[in-house]
Amino acid sequence: MADKDKGPRRVTSFDVARVAGVSRAAVSRAFTPDASVSPKTREKVYQAAKELGYRVNYLARSLTNKRSDLVGVVAAGLDNPFRTLQIEHLARTLIFRNFRPILLPTSKEADTSTVIGQLLHYAVSGVIVTSDAPPTEICEQCAAEGVPIVLINKGDEIPFVDRIISDDHTAGNLAADHLVDKGAKRLAAIAASSVSYTARRRCEAFLARCRQRGLEAQLFTVALNDYQSGFNAASGLISLGIDGVFCANDYMACGVIDRLMSGRSREDGPAMRVIGHDNIPQASWAAYELTTIRQPCDLQADQAIGLLMSRMAKPDMTARVEFTPVSLIKRRTA
Structure with missing residues (x-):
C-alpha cells in the first residue's frame, strides 16, 4: 500500500539497460548524438525505452x-x-x-x-x-x-x-532602384534612430543609391521600427508629397499602408509606392500585397x-x- 501511495516509480536508464540487455553506458551512448554505438544496439535501447516510457533527463545530464x-x-x-x-x-x-x-x-x-x-x-x-x-x-x-x-x-x-x-547594402539598392524605375520622384526612408543596426544600414544604403540615381531622398526617424510608428509617420509623408517610401521593415510598412488606405478602396491602392523589408507572412495578405525585400x-x-x-x-x-x-x-x- 505504501508503494501505491507514492505513485509509480520513475523509469531509469538502469531499467532500460536491463530490458535491452545492454550496459547502462550503452544506453547513454544511444541517446547521445554522434556517439559510438552500433545500429542494432541503438534500436534495442530505443525499443526498450519506448516500452518502459523512458525519457532522458537532459537537465540532469547537463549537471554531470x-x-x-x-x-x-x-x-x-x-x-x-x-x-x-x-x-x-x-x-x-x-x-x-x-x-x-x-x-x-x-x-x-x-x-x-x-x-x-x-x-x-x-x-x-x-x-x-x-x-x-x-x-x-x-x-x-x-x-x-x-x-x-x-x-x-x-x-x-x-x-x-x-x-x-x-x-543590407543590397537591400537598400534594390528598394531605391525599384522605386526610381517605377517613376517615383520624391523619395523617403523610415527607420528608428538607434534601435536596429541593420535597419539603419539598409536605409543609409537606400539614401546613397537614390543620390547615385540623381534624386535626394529624405530620412524619417521614428522611435521604434514598429506598426504604430509607421502609421504615425504616414501623415508626414503625405504632407510632403512623398511618392515612394522604403520602410525599415514590413511591420512598419503595414502601418504606413493602413494609414494611406484610410478612406480609399482596395482597388485604388495606397497613395504612394511602398516597399518594406523581411517578407513577413502578412506582406502577402490581400489587405497589403506589399512589395518587400525578402530576408530568408x-x-x-x-x-x-x-x-x-x-x-x-x-x-x-x-x-x-x-x-x-x-x-x-x-x-x-x-
Missing part, C-alpha cells in the same frame, strides 16, 4: 557533463511578426541538429543580468542573440564562461563572437547554427561574419 544540449535564443521585439518567423526557423533548425532551444525574451529596458543568470543556470551549450536584444553584457559574461555565441543582425564586434548579417529566415538559421557548432568545436577561432543574401519580392504596393 557541465553542458546541456540546450541553446539559448535571446530575443526582443516579439510583437514583430518577423521575429516570430525568425525564432521558429532557429528552433526548428536547432532541433534538427539535436539541440533543444530555450527562448529568453528580453528588451532594451530589461535587466540583462537576469538573462545571463538564466543562460548559465541551465548550462547552455551556446547562445544566439537576435537583432533587438542587448548583447554586450551577455556576450562578455558568456564568453568568460566559455559559452559560444552568435549574433544575428547586430553591429557589435566582440572577440570570439560570430555574426550573421543580412545584406531558413538560410539565416542554418548559417547561425553552423557558426555556433563550429565555434563549439574550436572556441579560439577569430570572430567571423557571414552575410545573408536578400531578394526583391514584387507585389501591388510598388
Whole structure:
C-alpha cells in the first residue's frame, strides 16, 4: 500500500539497460548524438525505452557533463511578426541538429543580468542573440564562461563572437532602384534612430543609391521600427508629397499602408509606392500585397547554427561574419 501511495516509480536508464540487455553506458551512448554505438544496439535501447516510457533527463545530464544540449535564443521585439518567423526557423533548425532551444525574451529596458543568470543556470551549450536584444553584457559574461555565441543582425564586434548579417547594402539598392524605375520622384526612408543596426544600414544604403540615381531622398526617424510608428509617420509623408517610401521593415510598412488606405478602396491602392523589408507572412495578405525585400529566415538559421557548432568545436577561432543574401519580392504596393 505504501508503494501505491507514492505513485509509480520513475523509469531509469538502469531499467532500460536491463530490458535491452545492454550496459547502462550503452544506453547513454544511444541517446547521445554522434556517439559510438552500433545500429542494432541503438534500436534495442530505443525499443526498450519506448516500452518502459523512458525519457532522458537532459537537465540532469547537463549537471554531470557541465553542458546541456540546450541553446539559448535571446530575443526582443516579439510583437514583430518577423521575429516570430525568425525564432521558429532557429528552433526548428536547432532541433534538427539535436539541440533543444530555450527562448529568453528580453528588451532594451530589461535587466540583462537576469538573462545571463538564466543562460548559465541551465548550462547552455551556446547562445544566439537576435537583432533587438542587448548583447554586450551577455556576450562578455558568456564568453568568460566559455559559452559560444552568435549574433544575428547586430553591429557589435566582440572577440570570439560570430555574426550573421543580412545584406543590407543590397537591400537598400534594390528598394531605391525599384522605386526610381517605377517613376517615383520624391523619395523617403523610415527607420528608428538607434534601435536596429541593420535597419539603419539598409536605409543609409537606400539614401546613397537614390543620390547615385540623381534624386535626394529624405530620412524619417521614428522611435521604434514598429506598426504604430509607421502609421504615425504616414501623415508626414503625405504632407510632403512623398511618392515612394522604403520602410525599415514590413511591420512598419503595414502601418504606413493602413494609414494611406484610410478612406480609399482596395482597388485604388495606397497613395504612394511602398516597399518594406523581411517578407513577413502578412506582406502577402490581400489587405497589403506589399512589395518587400525578402530576408530568408531558413538560410539565416542554418548559417547561425553552423557558426555556433563550429565555434563549439574550436572556441579560439577569430570572430567571423557571414552575410545573408536578400531578394526583391514584387507585389501591388510598388
